[in-house]
Amino acid sequence: MSIRERLSGNEAVATAMKQINPDVVAAYPITPSTEIPQYFSNFVANGTVDTHFIPVESEHSAMSACIGASSAGARVMTATSSQGLALMYEMLNIASGLRLPIVISVANRAISAPLNIHNDHSDSMGVRDSGFIQLYCENNQEAYDNAIMAVKIAEKAKLPVMVCFDGFITSHSIENIELLEDEKVKSFVGDFNPEEYLLDETRNISIGPLDLQKDFFRHRAILSKAMVDSKEIIKEVSDEFYKISSRKYDFIEKYKMDDAIFGIVALNSTCGTIKETIDELREEGIKIGLVKPRCFRPLPQNELADSLKGLKALAVMDKADSINGFSGPLYSEVTSALFKNNVCVPSVNYIYGLGGVDVTKENIKKVCYDLVNIAKKGKSELDLQYLGLEEE
Numbered sequence: 001m002s003i004r005e006r007l008s009g010n011e012a013v014a015t016a017m018k019q020i021n022p023d024v025v026a027a028y029p030i031t032p033s034t035e036i037p038q039y040f041s042n043f044v045a046n047g048t049v050d051t052h053f054i055p056v057e058s059e060h061s062a063m064s065a066c067i068g069a070s071s072a073g074a075r076v077m078t079a080t081s082s083q084g085l086a087l088m089y090e091m092l093n094i095a096s097g098l099r100l101p102i103v104i105s106v107a108n109r110a111i112s113a114p115l116n117i118h119n120d121h122s123d124s125m126g127v128r129d130s131g132f133i134q135l136y137c138e139n140n141q142e143a144y145d146n147a148i149m150a151v152k153i154a155e156k157a158k159l160p161v162m163v164c165f166d167g168f169i170t171s172h173s174i175e176n177i178e179l180l181e182d183e184k185v186k187s188f189v190g191d192f193n194p195e196e197y198l199l200d201e202t203r204n205i206s207i208g209p210l211d212l213q214k215d216f217f218r219h220r221a222i223l224s225k226a227m228v229d230s231k232e233i234i235k236e237v238s239d240e241f242y243k244i245s246s247r248k249y250d251f252i253e254k255y256k257m258d259d260a261i262f263g264i265v266a267l268n269s270t271c272g273t274i275k276e277t278i279d280e281l282r283e284e285g286i287k288i289g290l291v292k293p294r295c296f297r298p299l300p301q302n303e304l305a306d307s308l309k310g311l312k313a314l315a316v317m318d319k320a321d322s323i324n325g326f327s328g329p330l331y332s333e334v335t336s337a338l339f340k341n342n343v344c345v346p347s348v349n350y351i352y353g354l355g356g357v358d359v360t361k362e363n364i365k366k367v368c369y370d371l372v373n374i375a376k377k378g379k380s381e382l383d384l385q386y387l388g389l390e391e392e
Contacts, residue, residue, distance in 0.1 A: 002178040002245070009137075009170035012144035012177055013079070013105045013163070014039035018049055019185035020151055022103075023074035023192070026054035026065035028084065031117050032167035033107035036079035059084035063091035063102075070100040071207045073197030075151070078102070081167055082109035085123045089130065092160075096131025097223060098208060101154035104132075105147060106164045107171040108268070108319075110355045118356020119167040121267065125320040125329045131223055133157065133230055134297040136267045137165040140175040142294075145247055148180070151189045152237045157230040162297075166269040168356070184244050227298045234295060251300035253292040254307055256282065260289030262371040263308055263345075265334050266317040267293060270352075270359055274317075277364040288368050299333055305341035308334075312375035314347040315367045317387070321351050327384055346380040352387040363388050 007015065014036050017025070025044075027037035037053075044053045052069075056062045059080050070076045080088065085106055095102050106124050110116040124134060133153060137143040143165040150161040165171065180188075196205050211219055231251070238249040255275050257263065264274055271292045278288050291307050293300065308314060316335070318328025326332070331349035338345060350367055353359050367387065374380045 002180060004176065005179050006174050006176055007140060008035070008172050008174050009140045009143045009165050010035035010107065010172065011039055012140045013147050014043070015179060016144050016147035016185070017077055018043045019180070019182050020075075020077070020148065020189055021049045021186070022051055022077045024052045024054065024066070024069035024076045025078060026056055026062045026069065026076070027078050027080070028056050028059045028062045030059065030081050030084035032109055032171045033079045033081040033084070033105065035171070036105055036107070059087040060091060063088040063095065066102050067091060067095050067098065067100060070095070070102050071098065071197065072199045073194050075192040076102045077104070077151075079105040079107070081107045082111055082123045085127060086111060089127060092127055092130040092132060094208070095160045097219070099158040099223070099226070100160060101158060102160040103147070103150045103154055104160065104162050105143070106162055107167040108164055109167040116355040119169055119319075120354045120356065121164070121318075121320040122354070124162060124164045128297060128329060131227070132160045132162040132297060133227070133234070134162045134164060134295070136294060136296055137163065137170065138269055138271045138292065140170060140173070141177045141247070143170060144177055144179070145241065145245065145249065148185055148188065149237050149241050149249070152240075153230070153234055155192060156233045156237065157226060159226055159230055164268070169269045178245075180245060188241070188244055231298050231300070249294060251293070251295045251303045252307060253294060255290040255292070257289035257291060257307055260287050261312050262286065262288040262314070262368060262375065263291060263311045264288065264315045264317060264364075264367065265291045265293070265304070265308070265330065267296070267319065267330065270317065270319065273359060273361060274364055277361045277368070280361070281365065281368055286368060286372065288371070299337065301337035301340060304334055304337045305343045308338060308345055309343045311345045313371040313380070314345045315350055315371055316347060317350045317352055317367070319353045321354065346374050346378065348374065348380045348382045348385060350385045350387040357388055359388060
């Protein structure tokens with residue numbers, strides 16, 4: 001029987017880590033993810049887990065320690081945010097290139113400058129091509145569930161996994177969630193038995209040797225194929241999780257898309273606001289729906305295209321700006337997926353919420369009314385829009 005509890009997102013993730021009982025956690029504090037290793041260190045101190053907890057001097061050192069421990073055969077987890085994730089950048093690529101199944105929880109926060117401690121997705125989007133599987137979470141329940149599934153996904157795919165949820169909005173807000181029993185989680189993740197690791201006395205291996213041109217190219221191609229192949233693993237693990245939790249996870253979540261004429265694509269906590277707004281607009285007779293990618297790496301291109309085909313107008317909402325003179329990262333990838341699948345929908349990109357600016361139902365309604373006008377014209381004449389930006 002599931003356990004009803006009231007926890008913040010950070011507490012929920014720390015609780016998942018307690019139930020997983022990883023061999024090593026190495027972390028350095030940074031707002032708003034600090035509470036995750038803080039809560040977890042209490043579990044270490046009181047003997048609830050037998051994890052070796054490594055307090056390090058920087059986030060670069062945290063990921064370095066995780067890489068060393070994972071290479072030695074340990075099950076490893078960590079957490080960070082914003083500049084901390086940016087400081088890890090060098091080591092993120094090494095973790096994925098070495099095919100190490102490290103799980104990192106990211107409480108999304110804006111990247112400086114200017115200095116800002118509030119939520120947007122510029123941190124995880126900034127490292128989207130570092131070889132990590134990326135899972136995005138709307139609420140505390142999803143943060144807890146994905147943290148558990150991430151361990152099994154990482155170890156089966158031999159790829160590191162990043163579980164992303166909104167700083168403060170999710171990380172610090174308290175919600176009712178359902179926890180699994182400790183024994184269920186323990187049975188679900190199972191024991192970690194790596195095929196190759198440095199402390200294997202029966203086999204000598206080398207970690208991180210020099211690759212010259214042809215070998216480097218080949219190994220990067222193998223890494224890319226592993227990301228493609230991870231889709232089947234993510235589906236398999238999610239189906240297994242459904243059996244023990246009755247909570248269904250797919251690559252995308254569709255909300256009222258069956259008869260939708262207009263659609264919105266967005267990530268994380270904003271989707272809750274969008275769902276409420278959709279309910280109100282449906283009462284006005286506006287048939288609009290939401291597609292929420294749970295998985296951004298690997299990109300579920302076919303699922304996105306299939307869910308969006310037939311729409312008369314589409315809005316893609318980005319809580320990060322690529323600063324490329326064209327669009328945010330989510331828009332670029334969604335529209336590329338549509339193009340590749342021969343789906344043509346008039347589309348517009350909205351950058352919103354940078355640095356934690358609130359997105360309201362009125363903001364979402366503006367997006368929807370824009371879509372109605374686009375559909376009437378049969379094409380989008382709108383350029384990249386900055387939603388909710390107050391001009392001085």
